[in-house]
Amino acid sequence: MTVDTRNAFATDLLAWFDRHGRHDLPWQHPRDAYRVWLSEVMLQQTQVTTVIPYFLRFVGTLPTLRDLAAADEDTVLALWSGLGYYRRARFLHRAAQICVEQHQGELPRDFDALAALPGIGRSTAGAILAQAHGLRFPILDGNVKRVLTRYHGIHGHPGQSAVEKVLWQHADAHTPDERVADYTQAIMDLGATLCVRSRPLCSGCPLAAGCVAHRDGLTAQLPSAKPSKAIPTRSTVMLVLRDANKRVLLERRGPQGVWSGLWSLPEATDHDGAWRAAQQLARIDDAQALAPFIHVFSHYRLQVEPLLFDDATAHRAIADNPSLRWCDTGEIAALGLPAPVRSLLQSLQGIMQ
Structure with missing residues (x-):
């Protein structure tokens, strides 16, 4: 049968x-x-x-x-x-x-x-x-x-x-x-x-x-693992520009790459670049290095060094750039942000509840 x-x-x-x-x-x-x-x-x-x-x-x-x-x-x-x-x-x-x-x-x-x-x-x-x-x-x-x-x-x-x-x-x-x-x-x-x-x-x-x-007795071997490939590590410096009202400057990312279209923090490849970028965005006095962290994507690891620029005064050109905006706690909560960026802002007292 x-x-x-x-x-x-x-x-x-x-x-x-x-x-x-x-x-x-x-x-x-x-x-x-x-x-x-x-x-x-x-x-x-x-x-x-x-x-x-x-x-x-x-x-x-x-x-x-x-x-x-x-x-x-x-x-x-x-x-x-x-x-x-x-x-x-x-x-x-x-x-x-x-x-x-x-x-x-x-x-x-x-x-x-x-x-x-x-x-x-x-x-x-x-x-x-x-x-x-x-x-x-x-x-x-x-x-x-x-x-x-x-x-x-x-x-x-x-x-x-x-x-x-x-x-x-x-x-x-x-x-x-x-x-x-x-x-x-x-x-x-x-x-x-x-x-x-x-x-x-x-x-x-x-x-x-x-x-x-x-x-x-093959449950540990099946399914077969994906052929391994070394995961590269990339580095970035994230700029946390915060004005006297504790608003944070966010930048909408472009249509390509990871986090495309999300609101995130301005970035630079190194500390010198971060200072130059910050000075182009606002008048600043000093920077505080925050705790670095690593975010793992499927195809690479991102090593992030955040720099906090407190009491920044925005340049007037920012108001004319639709990809840049100063946001308070409520505005940040209503926007799409990458999870590690949201966690970073949540870790700063006064940024988010």
């Missing part, structure tokens, strides 16, 4: 989900397309426990797709501030605007049209259609990749195109025809709670009996 492995896999997983899955995540109530989409984008590179307060704050301020489309970029980035990978927020914003312009203010239910929107790839489109509409589309996020890699004993880094192609084939084969929304949540839950990166809890896994990695 031939066993339908897709249904066996899905049946066991759904039975586990009914007893142990996560049924009270905020984007599940209601589980509409906008909330699913927002949660899927936030969950890229980010844990559920971190995402929940950001999600609640975001939908509390922008409860619908049309609200998101109508918001200004500073509002969107301020709500996103701290989640990192800010391009995700810009893609959300632009995709919402396109939906208003071209799709009657709704996320399209057609897969190709949905996947064509900025920031929505194959897996995110599948998750939206499966969870919000119950349509049969597979997903392949990081958790699902880990589950399928171990279950089928697939070697090679999951990010490699050949390996990913095989994983998509398995993802499609295992996706059932019914209860697709629950199945999609179930396989993500399994990867997030049991089939975790290190020390997976195989004793509680509903798929352990058929898992190659569990059978062969």
Whole structure:
């Protein structure tokens, strides 16, 4: 007798989900397309426990797709501030605007049209259609990749195109025809709670009996690690110019590079450059070196040396530059700032509450 492995896999997983899955995540109530989409984008590179307060704050301020489309970029980035990978927020914003312009203010239910929107790839489109509409589309996020890699004993880094192609084939084969929304949540839950990166809890896994990695003692080796590459370190000096009213001078970053479009602190490559830059921006008397820190990006480490210039007097030219503005505590809180810059300002008494 031939066993339908897709249904066996899905049946066991759904039975586990009914007893142990996560049924009270905020984007599940209601589980509409906008909330699913927002949660899927936030969950890229980010844990559920971190995402929940950001999600609640975001939908509390922008409860619908049309609200998101109508918001200004500073509002969107301020709500996103701290989640990192800010391009995700810009893609959300632009995709919402396109939906208003071209799709009657709704996320399209057609897969190709949905996947064509900025920031929505194959897996995110599948998750939206499966969870919000119950349509049969597979997903392949990081958790699902880990589950399928171990279950089928697939070697090679999951990010490699050949390996990913095989994983998509398995993802499609295992996706059932019914209860697709629950199945999609179930396989993500399994990867997030049991089939975790290190020390997976195989004793509680509903798929352990058929898992190659569990059978062969390969759970520590699979998924295969990404080929290592040395991470370079870059240095910058951040200028904290603060006037007599304790306002801080912020500069909007350009459209390219990290933190593009966010409000941040002016920067220089070294201390001499920092002094020259500060003198061009304001009249200054002295500088205080603040505690240096390191911020780690995916592809390099940034070593930051902050310099505080207190009681700075702005040059009049600043008022004519839309990329520069003096901000008090309330204004800073309402802007999109990189997380390490916000933390730096929060550490200075009188800057932020």
